[in-house]
Amino acid sequence: MEKTKSADPYSPCMLCPRRCGADRTHGITGFCKATAEVTVNLSMIHRGEEPVLGGEGGCGAVFFEGCSLRCIFCQNHEITSVTGKGTSYDEKSLAELFLKLSDEGAGAIDLVTPMHFAPTVANAVKAAKDEGLKVPVICNCSGYETVSTLKLFDGLVDIYLPDLKYFSPKVSAKYANAPDYFGTACLALDEMYRQTGSFVLENGIMKRGMIVRHMMLPGNLFDSKHILDYLVSRFGDSIFISLMSQYTPMPHILENEKAPEELRRPLSQDNYERLCDYLAELGQTNAFVQETGASGTLMIPDFNT
Ligand code: SF4
Numbered sequence: 144m145e146k147t148k149s150a151d152p153y154s155p156c157m158l159c160p161r162r163c164g165a166d167r168t169h170g171i172t173g174f175c176k177a178t179a180e181v182t183v184n185l186s187m188i189h190r191g192e193e194p195v196l197g198g199e200g201g202c203g204a205v206f207f208e209g210c211s212l213r214c215i216f217c218q219n220h221e222i223t224s225v226t227g228k229g230t231s232y233d234e235k236s237l238a239e240l241f242l243k244l245s246d247e248g249a250g251a252i253d254l255v256t257p258m259h260f261a262p263t264v265a266n267a268v269k270a271a272k273d274e275g276l277k278v279p280v281i282c283n284c285s286g287y288e289t290v291s292t293l294k295l296f297d298g299l300v301d302i303y304l305p306d307l308k309y310f311s312p313k314v315s316a317k318y319a320n321a322p323d324y325f326g327t328a329c330l331a332l333d334e335m336y337r338q339t340g341s342f343v344l345e346n347g348i349m350k351r352g353m354i355v356r357h358m359m360l361p362g363n364l365f366d367s368k369h370i371l372d373y374l375v376s377r378f379g380d381s382i383f384i385s386l387m388s389q390y391t392p393m394p395h396i397l398e399n400e401k402a403p404e405e406l407r408r409p410l411s412q413d414n415y416e417r418l419c420d421y422l423a424e425l426g427q428t429n430a431f432v433q434e435t436g437a438s439g440t441l442m443i444p445d446f447n448t
Contacts, residue, residue, distance in 0.1 A: 203244025
């Protein structure tokens with residue numbers, strides 16, 4: 144007998160590649176640490192995103208609690224692995240939050256790690272657009288997504304801002320318990336690009352398109368080079384590549400004696416510069432790099448903990 148699809152996307156939950164089947168509607172949390180109750184830890188005007196995002200008004204960032212990837216070194220660990228500190232939202236109140244941020248001058252709505260709440264968030268984006276939201280909507284996510292969940296955002300998200308974090312299955316297994324990360328993320332990025340197409344800038348501000356982030360990790364230069372090889376050969380200058388140097392060993396890593404040694408130290412600036420040079424040698428023109436000294440907790444918002 145064929146299994147019929149559940150009418151409730153949160154029970155059993157198969158929204159992300161973990162497909163852990165948690166009964167989130169009845170208060171059970173999955174690997175992502177989230178029930179079906181959408182919680183936002185923080186919403187704010189954020190001026191730290193790539194310079195083509197948001198313009199002078201900045202981005203109206205909405206930080207969701209929980210995450211389906213949960214890398215061990217997460218820079219937002221306080222809200223991705225520890226949930227229940229934020230405010231609950233339903234579709235209507237979430238749409239109102241997007242409209243409020245836009246009214247306050249945000250040049251874009253920046254959904255940060257929304258994918259494990261995708262059904263609710265997608266409906267909220269639709270409701271906000273129906274109510275007159277005009278600024279682009281950005282989906283800022285880990286890259287570890289299913290194509291079927293991404294399709295919920297088709298026609299609603301204007302800009303995808305995914306990470307492409309790991310190439311080697313050994314590395315992604317070690318840091319995120321996700322040996323399938325690279326293959327899964329490649330399919331996800333293809334779907335994101337199918338939805339947005341090549342980027343569109345108006346007066347230097349992105350209205351549509353994709354920016355792929357890669358945060359270099361200490362001791363992983365070769366993994367990072369493979370990531371750049373892939374992005375340049377697959378998408379080239381039809382997307383932007385954002386190469387980040389802001390890796391910071393967070394307290395939960397420094398206090399964990401079992402954490403991989405390489406993650407307990409900051410990124411070598413020399414290695415980061417070598418990677419920037421490598422990206423230039425590959426011929427990529429549309430790229431962002433970070434200035435020396437971008438690492439450190441100043442880059443991390445002050446979450447509700
Ligand atoms: S979104 Fe969460 S509950 Fe759903 S499959 Fe992924 S980890 Fe499990």
